[in-house]
Amino acid sequence: MEMESFSLTVTQRDQILVEQQIFNIFKTFYNIPPSSQSFMLELQRENHVEYLTNGLKQLGPSFCVLDANRPWICYWILHSIALMDEFVDPELEDNTIDFLSRCQDPNGGYGGGPGQMPHLATTYAAVNSLVTLGSDKALSSINREKLYSFIRQMKDASGGFRMHDAGEIDVRACYTAISVASLLNILDDELVQNVGNYILSCQTYEGGISGEPGSEAHGGYTFCGLATMILINEVERLDLSSLIDWVVFRQGVEGGFQGRTNKLVDGCYSFWQGGIFALLKRLNSTRGEKSVPLGDGEDGPDGPETTVSSDATGEGLIEDLSQGGSHIEKGDQHDTSSRVNVDNIDRNSSKRHAKVEPLFNSLALQQYILLCSQDLNGGLRDKPGKSRDHYHTCYCLSGLSVCQRSWLEDDDSPSLPRAVLGPYSNLLEPIHPLYNVVLDCFWDLWFQNVQ
Numbered sequence: 001m002e003m004e005s006f007s008l009t010v011t012q013r014d015q016i017l018v019e020q021q022i023f024n025i026f027k028t029f030y031n032i033p034p035s036s037q038s039f040m041l042e043l044q045r046e047n048h049v050e051y052l053t054n055g056l057k058q059l060g061p062s063f064c065v066l067d068a069n070r071p072w073i074c075y076w077i078l079h080s081i082a083l084m085d086e087f088v089d090p091e092l093e094d095n096t097i098d099f100l101s102r103c104q105d106p107n108g109g110y111g112g113g114p115g116q117m118p119h120l121a122t123t124y125a126a127v128n129s130l131v132t133l134g135s136d137k138a139l140s141s142i143n144r145e146k147l148y149s150f151i152r153q154m155k156d157a158s159g160g161f162r163m164h165d166a167g168e169i170d171v172r173a174c175y176t177a178i179s180v181a182s183l184l185n186i187l188d189d190e191l192v193q194n195v196g197n198y199i200l201s202c203q204t205y206e207g208g209i210s211g212e213p214g215s216e217a218h219g220g221y222t223f224c225g226l227a228t229m230i231l232i233n234e235v236e237r238l239d240l241s242s243l244i245d246w247v248v249f250r251q252g253v254e255g256g257f258q259g260r261t262n263k264l265v266d267g268c269y270s271f272w273q274g275g276i277f278a279l280l281k282r283l284n285s286t287r288g289e290k291s292v293p294l295g296d297g298e299d300g301p302d303g304p305e306t307t308v309s310s311d312a313t314g315e316g317l318i319e320d321l322s323q324g325g326s327h328i329e330k331g332d333q334h335d336t337s338s339r340v341n342v343d344n345i346d347r348n349s350s351k352r353h354a355k356v357e358p359l360f361n362s363l364a365l366q367q368y369i370l371l372c373s374q375d376l377n378g379g380l381r382d383k384p385g386k387s388r389d390h391y392h393t394c395y396c397l398s399g400l401s402v403c404q405r406s407w408l409e410d411d412d413s414p415s416l417p418r419a420v421l422g423p424y425s426n427l428l429e430p431i432h433p434l435y436n437v438v439l440d441c442f443w444d445l446w447f448q449n450v451q
């Protein structure tokens, strides 16, 4: 055998180094008394809020760095703060709304900063930010008609969407277009047409979904593709069993998720992969199937197993998942016939108070997020050795919220203490998994839309 076969590549060396660091953290953790373990697993809320609030203040009028990401920074920060059930002070909220208004293009959509060309990703981030703030001022600042026309212009003849004028067509563009249109009740047949075919063409031999046809399956795109298929009521066209096979094998021995085969785990996939489980769980519960039993007669973290009532029809599947996200307003100028009619959804109709066993190890993922991704001084990160940032803070916390409710059929009911790793005060607000906004913010918008 040649010598090269024995030498490790840089990536393999990195991987071993990271794994050693992570296992040292776990070793320390298991060698200390349970009372100190609980301290190590505590979510440092105050420090996180301080880190996030300082980040948002920098976006104000004096923030003159030219970058194309600022609505994203708003979303990552505002969503993280909302997940911890905290608020920003009124002046900062006002400044943020004014800032996002300056990012709105006169012809619709939002750019990465004032005066920049509108882009679907920053449009998604700006809309989710404003929905998270939820005030009249925030919501009425969105020009829905112009926004529809921007999204319509991004639609390609193939059925997919471009990220921006003359930009790339990919699964992110499909998701951000459909998510925003659904959330703001401007989704119609024209936007939906053939987008399902485009997503289908991106499901790979591994079972996950790639960014564009012929590329490698990845957690970020798999979340986007699956959520899009649910929003357009075409999820059954995917090969769901191979998608499940693919995603369950993405959780590493470290407890965290990798984004794709043979890559390192990373805290942000707690949501991109963890969110897939949140979507699958709801599909399972609304298909009329019994939930997965808790296994070997043992109770899950939420207590004794109960039976899931199977009241849902095929329609219920989407109704339950979109929970009114694409309802139809009177006098809506767009053709809405292809959309799922969710007008008659009773907010409480999906409550079953039943337990399901998650398809991933939720406690191990919580351990990875809290012990390995958390910077105790505030903020969360990809992995030990990396720096905190707002993106990882947002998606680690979103993933943590998903974990804390992974045994519950209904995301709206309170999680029981055994499902929450560390002190119960770690419990975060539930999210709507299709849009990744806090559930209460989603409902506030929904009730405004129906009035």
Ligand SMILES: CC(C)=CCC/C(C)=C/CC/C(C)=C/COP(=O)(O)OP(=O)(O)O
Residues within 6 Å of the ligand: 121, 124, 172, 175, 176, 218, 219, 220, 221, 224, 258, 259, 260, 263, 264, 266, 272
């Ligand atoms: C809503 C929206 C815009 C969603 C974006 C979804 C998302 C996170 C896509 C991932 C993109 C990607 C291929 C990253 C790989 O980076 P890498 O090679 O640095 O990371 P890896 O080694 O973990 O794969």
Ligand SMILES: [Zn+2]
Residues within 6 Å of the ligand: 266, 267, 268, 269, 382, 392
């Ligand atoms: Zn990451």
